[in-house]
Amino acid sequence: MSGSAPQTMNLPVDLNAIRAAHQCIRPQIHRTPVFTSESLDKLTGAKLYFKCENLQKTGSFKFRGATNAVFSLTDEEAARGVVTQSSGNHGAAISLAARRRGIPAWIVMPRTAPRAKRLAVEAYGGRVTECEHDIASRDAACKSLQEKTGAILIHPYNNERVIAGQGTAALELLEEIPDLDIIITPVSGGGLLSGTAIASKSLRSSIRVVGAEPKNADDAFRSLAAGRIEPAAKTITIADGLRATLCPLTFSILRTCVDEIALIAEEEILSTMKLLWERLKLIVEPSGAVSAGIVFEKKIQAEGKRIGIVLSGGNLDLDHIPFSRSS
Amino acid sequence: MSGSAPQTMNLPVDLNAIRAAHQCIRPQIHRTPVFTSESLDKLTGAKLYFKCENLQKTGSFKFRGATNAVFSLTDEEAARGVVTQSSGNHGAAISLAARRRGIPAWIVMPRTAPRAKRLAVEAYGGRVTECEHDIASRDAACKSLQEKTGAILIHPYNNERVIAGQGTAALELLEEIPDLDIIITPVSGGGLLSGTAIASKSLRSSIRVVGAEPKNADDAFRSLAAGRIEPAAKTITIADGLRATLCPLTFSILRTCVDEIALIAEEEILSTMKLLWERLKLIVEPSGAVSAGIVFEKKIQAEGKRIGIVLSGGNLDLDHIPFSRSS
Numbered sequence: 001m002s003g004s005a006p007q008t009m010n011l012p013v014d015l016n017a018i019r020a021a022h023q024c025i026r027p028q029i030h031r032t033p034v035f036t037s038e039s040l041d042k043l044t045g046a047k048l049y050f051k052c053e054n055l056q057k058t059g060s061f062k063f064r065g066a067t068n069a070v071f072s073l074t075d076e077e078a079a080r081g082v083v084t085q086s087s088g089n090h091g092a093a094i095s096l097a098a099r100r101r102g103i104p105a106w107i108v109m110p111r112t113a114p115r116a117k118r119l120a121v122e123a124y125g126g127r128v129t130e131c132e133h134d135i136a137s138r139d140a141a142c143k144s145l146q147e148k149t150g151a152i153l154i155h156p157y158n159n160e161r162v163i164a165g166q167g168t169a170a171l172e173l174l175e176e177i178p179d180l181d182i183i184i185t186p187v188s189g190g191g192l193l194s195g196t197a198i199a200s201k202s203l204r205s206s207i208r209v210v211g212a213e214p215k216n217a218d219d220a221f222r223s224l225a226a227g228r229i230e231p232a233a234k235t236i237t238i239a240d241g242l243r244a245t246l247c248p249l250t251f252s253i254l255r256t257c258v259d260e261i262a263l264i265a266e267e268e269i270l271s272t273m274k275l276l277w278e279r280l281k282l283i284v285e286p287s288g289a290v291s292a293g294i295v296f297e298k299k300i301q302a303e304g305k306r307i308g309i310v311l312s313g314g315n316l317d318l319d320h321i322p323f324s325r326s327s
Numbered sequence: 328m329s330g331s332a333p334q335t336m337n338l339p340v341d342l343n344a345i346r347a348a349h350q351c352i353r354p355q356i357h358r359t360p361v362f363t364s365e366s367l368d369k370l371t372g373a374k375l376y377f378k379c380e381n382l383q384k385t386g387s388f389k390f391r392g393a394t395n396a397v398f399s400l401t402d403e404e405a406a407r408g409v410v411t412q413s414s415g416n417h418g419a420a421i422s423l424a425a426r427r428r429g430i431p432a433w434i435v436m437p438r439t440a441p442r443a444k445r446l447a448v449e450a451y452g453g454r455v456t457e458c459e460h461d462i463a464s465r466d467a468a469c470k471s472l473q474e475k476t477g478a479i480l481i482h483p484y485n486n487e488r489v490i491a492g493q494g495t496a497a498l499e500l501l502e503e504i505p506d507l508d509i510i511i512t513p514v515s516g517g518g519l520l521s522g523t524a525i526a527s528k529s530l531r532s533s534i535r536v537v538g539a540e541p542k543n544a545d546d547a548f549r550s551l552a553a554g555r556i557e558p559a560a561k562t563i564t565i566a567d568g569l570r571a572t573l574c575p576l577t578f579s580i581l582r583t584c585v586d587e588i589a590l591i592a593e594e595e596i597l598s599t600m601k602l603l604w605e606r607l608k609l610i611v612e613p614s615g616a617v618s619a620g621i622v623f624e625k626k627i628q629a630e631g632k633r634i635g636i637v638l639s640g641g642n643l644d645l646d647h648i649p650f651s652r653s654s
Contacts, residue, residue, distance in 0.1 A: 033360060054608045274645055281381045281641035283608040314608035318601055324648040 008202050011253055013160050015202035018167035018195060021068040025165060028067045028100060032056050032169070034176055037279050044295055045303040049180070051173045054284050054314025058092045058124065060241075061169050061192055061312050062156075066093035068165030069154045070101050078103050081151040085131075085138045087113040088241055089313055090156040095126030106151055108141045116317050157191030158247040167195025173308050174203045182300070183308040184291040187211035187220045187261060188242040190250030192312060197257040210300060211254070211261040212290040214239045214269060220246055221261040224254060238266055238322060241287030241313060262294040272296050274323045276311070285316040335529050338580055340487050342529035345494035345522060348395040352492060355394045355427060359383050359496070361503055364606050371622055372630040376507070378500045381611050381641025385419045385451065387568075388496050388519055388639050389483075393420035395492030396481045397428050405430050408478040412458075412465045414440040415568050416640055417483040422453030433478055435468045443644050484518030485574040494522025500635050501530045509627070510635040511618040514538035514547045514588060515569040517577030519639060524584040537627060538581070538588040539617040541566045541596060547573055548588040551581060565593055565649060568614030568640060589621040599623050601650045603638070612643040 008014060035050040053061035070082060081104035084094045091107040098105035107126040109118060110133040121128055131141035146153055157163065169192075170183060183200045187193040190211075197209045213220050214237040222230040223246050232245045246254065264272075269286050272293035276284045284292075288311045295302045295309065335341060362377040380388035397409060408431035411421045418434040425432035434453040436445060437460040448455055458468035473480055484490065496519075497510060510527045514520040517538075524536045540547050541564040549557040550573050559572045573581065591599075596613050599620035603611045611619075615638045622629045622636065 059608060277610055277645055281386060281610040283604055283610065318604055318650065319652060321648050321651040323645065324651040325646060 008198050008257055011198060011256060012249065013163045013167070013194070013198055013253070015199060017160070017164040018171055018199050021064075021161065021164040022168040022171055024071050025064055025067040025168065028071070028097070029064055030056055031172060034173060035280055035282070040279050046295060047306045048295065049173065049177050049306070049308045050280065050292070051169055051308060051310045052282065053169055053310055053312050054282060054288055058089065058096050059313055059315040060089035060093065060288075061166055061310065062089040062093035063096065064168050065159075065162035065165035065191060065195070066090065066097040066154065069159060069161040070094065070097040070103075072161050073152060077152055081105065081149055082154050083142055083145045083149065083151040084108070084154045084156065085142050086156055088117055089315060091117070091126060092120045092124055094154055095121050095124035099125040104151070106145050106149065108138055108145065110138065114317060120315070156244070157189035157194075158249050160249070163191050163195045163250070163253070165195070166192045167199040169310055170196040170199040170308070171203070173310075174200060177306070177308060178204065179306060180204065180207055180308045181305040182208045182210060182302070183310070184210045184212055184294065185310040186239070186242055186287055186290045186312050187213050187254070188287070189244035190220060190246045190254055192310065193258060194250045194253040196310065197253060201257045208259045209257060210294070211258055212294045213261055213263055214242055214290060215263045215265050217242050218263055220254065221263055223251060224258070224261055237269075239269055239287040239290055241285065242290065260300070262299040264290050264293045264297060264299060268293050268297045270323050282311065283314040283316075284311050285313045286322070288313040335525050335584055338525060338583060339576065340490045340494070340522065340525055340580070342526060344487070344491040345498055345526050348391075348488065348491040349495040349498055351398050352391055352394040352495065355398070355424070356391055357383050358499060361500060362607055362609070367606050373622060374633045375622065376500065376504045376633070376635045377607065377619070378496055378635060378637045379609065380496055381609060381615055381638050385416065385423050386640055386642040387416035387420065387615075388493060388637065389416040389420035390423065391495050392486075392489035392492035392518060392522070393417060393424040393481065396486060396488040397421065397424040397430075399488050400479060404479055408432065408476055409481050410469060410472045410476070410478040411435070411481045411483065412469050413483055415444055416642060418444070418448045418453060419451055419642075421481055422448050422451035426452040431478070433472050433476060435465055435472065437465065441644060447642070483571070484516035485576050487576070490518050490522045490577070490580070492522070493519040494526040496637055497523040497526040497635070498530070500637070501527060504633070504635060505531065506633060507531065507534055507635045508632040509535045509537060509629070510637075511537045511539055511621060512637040513566070513569055513614055513617045513639050514540050514581070515614070516571035517547060517573045517581055519637070520585060521577045521580040523637065524580060528584045535586045536584060537621070538585055539621045540588055540590055541569055541617060542590045542592050544569050545590055547581065548590055550578060551585070551588055564596075566596055566614040566617055568612065569617065587627070589626040591617050591620045591624060591626060595620050595624045597650050609638070610641040610643070611638050612640045613649070615639040615641060
């Protein structure tokens with residue numbers, strides 16, 4: 001796909017939708033800062049621009065898509081409340097967006113979700129319903145809640161308004177740094193990467209859009225290579241936000257306007273995370289570090305390039321920091 | 328002292344010196360951002376403005392004073408190089424400031440200093456000379472280096488240009504948020520608190536200037552209470568940047584224009600640090616957390632107040648994060 005003009009105009013989400021999303025969510029979100037680091041530039045030979053979505057409200061970019069979806073509902077729809085399934089950042093994001101709209105949010109979480117994440121959801125006013133860990137149980141719990149409450153389902157990424165919202169981070173980044181050669185985000189279900197690709201290719205057709213994915217959860221890589229959605233890997237990654245698989249909507253967008261999916265090993269995610277903490281003085285979660293990791297670990301040709309890197313989130317259990325030994 | 332008009336005009340450093348320092352260092356430093364947090368405001372009942380000197384070059388405010396001192400030297404003086412003693416942030420700051428001026432920097436460090444700090448100094452081009460841990464050995468090593476090389480000593484805080492440089496953080500903060508009721512910085516040797524007090528009281532005479540100090544290193548508290556410089560405590564604090572004692576210069580400034588020194592316990596420093604990491608997604612070192620800690624831990628009357636908090640630094644050993652257990 002590299003080098004070919006993208007057909008973003010035929011996609012179900014376009015630049016206008018992303019601009020409209022930005023208009024809608026702007027009063028609710030942080031316009032996150034763009035960090036630079038002389039030492040990391042020197043280390044990589046590139047010019048790096050870090051879009052700090054770890055500093056977004058609720059600690060991740062998910063608040064953009066969630067807010068766009070929740071605030072795009074009609075008053076009648078909104079009055080029914082919203083429901084979603086998430087063991088992580090999307091649940092917190094939907095909870096806060098709903099609270100701000102003044103409507104209830106039901107969040108289906110697996111019984112095994114970390115206590116910290118459940119507490120975060122509850123702190124933002126989300127009502128947690130527990131389910132078993134498997135996808136069937138989650139779907140069933142969601143469906144049952146929808147039936148019982150009439151709430152509207154807001155899927156974490158199989159939703160055009162969520163995708164348009166996630167695209168606003170790239171929109172802001174390219175407004176500030178228009179002449180990027182490359183833009184990189186992590187890929188899981190593909191919502192962030194889809195929105196980023198559409199915004200970026202529409203604003204700057206020459207830009208190279210790269211998804212970063214853990215080797216241990218390489219289903220997006222395999223899916224784009226095979227030309228069909230491949231199942232999730234059975235292995236486990238420390239990047240707990242990147243375990244979802246593409247849906248037909250995100251798959252169709254990524255096929256059209258993503259140039260490459262680059263993979264990164266577990267130990268490389270950890271060392272990247274530590275380097276970001278050390279040099280940027282920012283808390284970035286493992287899932288948020290993979291996009292920087294493919295540059296630090298030379299998975300792509302970065303030298304001499306101007307590269308936008310979305311640091312997607314900063315939520316993790318600070319009682320158990322994976323690279324810290326007891327002192 | 329509370330409520331009385333400060334006599335900042337009789338002090339050896341005044342607002343003009345701080346403005347001149349800002350002019351001098353502006354091309355070299357980061358204008359650090361001011362962070363806010365709805366959740367921390369809610370928690371404390373105050374409106375908090377965090378001046379993020381952990382995001383300053385070299386990871387602490389020390390780069391301001393070091394740069395002002397190094398760049399204020401005449402060409403003849405500068406050609407001789409600079410020397411200082413520091414086991415921490417001042418050494419790194421002097422090293423980078425000297426490299427930018429194109430002159431050598433000799434840093435006297437105790438043999439027992441953490442390897443990470445030595446590596447940081449060397450990464451910025453500082454030449455490390457080891458000495459024993461006691462003050463006499465440090466002084467002797469400094470003196471011997473000065474004699475051998477002709478280098479100019481830049482003391483970490485017993486230096487008017489260093490103090491003027493440190494005052495520029497408060498200058499920037501009050502430019503952005505002019506109507507603060509209280510401003511808080513940590514206190515160790517007193518350079519940052521001195522510069523902050525002079526800038527703040529000069530720009531806004533009604534502001535309350537508070538120093539934050541670990542209970543385990545409460546010599547500034549005891550010195551201001553006794554009206555004379557008291558020796559350092561023998562106990563140890565996790566806030567490794569706050570173990571120095573006042574000098575006559577900083578003592579005289581603090582007596583005149585600091586309203587209060589508030590103390591904080593070790594476990595409170597730790598929980599504050601963790602809360603800052605969690606809510607601001609910023610790496611703040613223990614010494615940098617004490618100023619926020621006296622608000623979080625209700626050591627001062629904060630409710631309803633607009634409070635500027637200087638997060639002074641973000642350098643610590645990420646392999647041994649004190650609140651993280653092995654996972």
